[in-house]
Amino acid sequence: MKKIAVIYDLDQTILPTRSIPGDTFQPVFEAIKAANKGTVQETVLEKAFEELWRKSMEVVAQEYNFSQAMFDAGKNALIHTDYQLVLKPFDDFEVIKEIPSKRFLVTTGLSKLQQAKIDALFQPGDFEAVFIDDPYQENRLGKMTIFSQIAAQHQLTADQVWIVGDNPDAEIAAGNALGMKTVQILRPGIAKGDTALHVIHSFHELKSLIAQDG
Numbered sequence: 503m504k505k506i507a508v509i510y511d512l513d514q515t516i517l518p519t520r521s522i523p524g525d526t527f528q529p530v531f532e533a534i535k536a537a538n539k540g541t542v543q544e545t546v547l548e549k550a551f552e553e554l555w556r557k558s559m560e561v562v563a564q565e566y567n568f569s570q571a572m573f574d575a576g577k578n579a580l581i582h583t584d585y586q587l588v589l590k591p592f593d594d595f596e597v598i599k600e601i602p603s604k605r606f607l608v609t610t611g612l613s614k615l616q617q618a619k620i621d622a623l624f625q626p627g628d629f630e631a632v633f634i635d636d637p638y639q640e641n642r643l644g645k646m647t648i649f650s651q652i653a654a655q656h657q658l659t660a661d662q663v664w665i666v667g668d669n670p671d672a673e674i675a676a677g678n679a680l681g682m683k684t685v686q687i688l689r690p691g692i693a694k695g696d697t698a699l700h701v702i703h704s705f706h707e708l709k710s711l712i713a714q715d716g
Contacts, residue, residue: 506712507630507658508601509649509677511667512609514689516591517619519555526587527554530579534568537575542566556668558611560637577638585618592689597705599628601712603664604656608648610635610672646676653680666708670695685711 513519531551538547550566557565559580563573598605607629609616613636620632633648643651653663665677666685674697677684685708686698694701702708 507604508664514668533575533579537571587622589622594705607632
């Protein structure tokens with residue numbers, strides 16, 4: 503089999519985000535509610551909170567027209583919450599270790615929160631390297647740049663790199679822009695997009711897909 507790398511997303515790809523304890527984000531929700539001041543209807547705000555389980559604060563704030571005060575309050579609460587997590591990945595996680603490839607993890611979110619998830623889920627050696635794309639970090643690189651740097655560092659051409667994730671507008675879009683092989687994984691509740699090169703439902707399917715390509 504030819505030399506390849508597989509770059510995985512974390513949330514809703516490896517980690518079922520609703521398995522995170524329900525009170526984890528309560529300080530964030532309460533801070534946003536306190537800053538709301540009637541900007542967003544209560545019923546709409548509850549829908550926004552549902553989205554926050556799998557999307558970044560920036561994306562949800564834009565989609566649901568948060569005021570700057572709401573966004574700042576939520577961001578501040580995210581940063582100052584103490585995350586003590588006990589997590590399990592999707593049941594098929596171990597299958598990725600059976601795929602002959604270099605494995606990388608690239609996840610978007612607040613560094614403190616994403617690192618807590620990573621520490622709770624993984625062991626040394628699970629991935630060649632782990633990258634956090636923090637939207638609050640100055641000089642943020644973004645997923646496209648991170649993907650490109652991984653390929654360059656490991657002397658891989660675009661067709662040797664597979665991008666696996668749930669979000670058509672994030673990792674799938676970045677992978678497509680670079681000419682990499684994109685795979686959308688449809689975990690429960692994830693809507694099928696129309697831009698990924700391949701669509702799967704599990705890492706078992708990914709293993710077969712990559713084997714067929716080799």
